[in-house]
Amino acid sequence: xxxxxxxxxxxxxxxxxxxxxxxxxxxxxxxxxxxxxxxxxxxxxxxxxxxxxxxxxxxxxxxxxxxxxxxxxxxxxxxxxxxxxxxxxxxxxxxxxxxxxxxxxxxxxxxxxxxxxxxxxxxxxxxxxxxxxxxxxxxxxxxxxxxxxxxxxxxxxxxxxxxxxxxxxxxxxxxxxxxxxxxxxxxxxxxxxxxxxxxxxxxxxxxxxxxxxxxxxxxxxxxxxxxxxxxxxxxxxxxxxxxxxxxxxxxxxxxxx
Numbered sequence: 409x410x411x412x413x414x415x416x417x418x419x420x421x422x423x424x425x426x427x428x429x430x431x432x433x434x435x436x437x438x439x440x441x442x443x444x445x446x447x448x449x450x451x452x453x454x455x456x457x458x459x460x461x462x463x464x465x466x467x468x469x470x471x472x473x474x475x476x477x478x479x480x481x482x483x484x485x486x487x488x489x490x491x492x493x494x495x496x497x498x499x500x501x502x503x504x505x506x507x508x509x510x511x512x513x514x515x516x517x518x519x520x521x522x523x524x525x526x527x528x529x530x531x532x533x534x535x536x537x538x539x540x541x542x543x544x545x546x547x548x549x550x551x552x553x554x555x556x557x558x559x560x561x562x563x564x565x566x567x568x569x570x571x572x573x574x575x576x577x578x579x580x581x582x583x584x585x586x587x588x589x590x591x592x593x594x595x596x597x598x599x600x601x602x603x604x605x606x607x608x609x610x611x612x613x614x615x616x617x618x619x620x621x622x623x624x625x626x627x628x629x630x631x632x633x634x635x636x637x638x639x640x641x642x643x644x645x646x647x648x649x650x651x652x653x654x655x656x657x658x659x660x661x662x663x664x665x
């Protein structure tokens with residue numbers, strides 16, 4: 409085994425494209441909620457490989473895609489070289505009054521320093537700018553997390569070293585945004601059962617979203633997967649899986665500096 413778990417997520421864009429395209433496919437209406445216009449400048453925070461960044465750009469808006477993963481940014485540049493993509497930490501944004509809107513899909517739950525991320529978004533927005541986002545909310549993938557946590561504990565591992573997502577309640581996140589001068593116009597927590605295709609769908613999900621775990625467990629990976637699949641059996645639907653996603657959708661305006 410390696411000496412310690414990885415300190416940051418290392419994404420595989422090819423695996424993500426092949427087995428996690430549901431992330432952007434199920435959020436197209438979020439771009440519609442953003443309703444960008446050709447005279448606007450938009451930041452796509454946590455843009456991944458840029459599928460939704462491209463959707464925003466198709467409206468004529470000037471868009472910048474930012475992601476912490478160099479691998480994902482490289483993939484985004486290959487697929488849309490006409491768009492500006494940059495590598496950066498969403499919890500340490502350096503922009504100041506540069507954007508009319510900040511958009512984010514399926515990224516903020518990877519940023520546990522929620523106040524730092526919200527502060528950076530507020531600073532990046534021009535006065536009156538808007539923040540439109542969707543990410544994992546309270547209870548997201550609860551069954552999966554319980555299965556992974558129990559299987560790790562049985563192996564003497566600390567689940568907290570691997571399960572580091574930020575899944576807040578509505579009240580928790582509205583409080584974070586209000587503290588940074590946002591007027592929250594929409595805060596909607598909802599169940600969104602999410603199909604992942606194939607009998608190996610859950611295994612592929614684990615490999616995609618906990619990529620350091622397979623090399624860490626080494627020869628024990630297959631047994632680990634079988635245990636998690638057993639714990640998550642209620643999520644199985646025939647030869648596929650429907651994971652217990654919960655999403656938090658936010659629309660907020662920056663009303664103070």
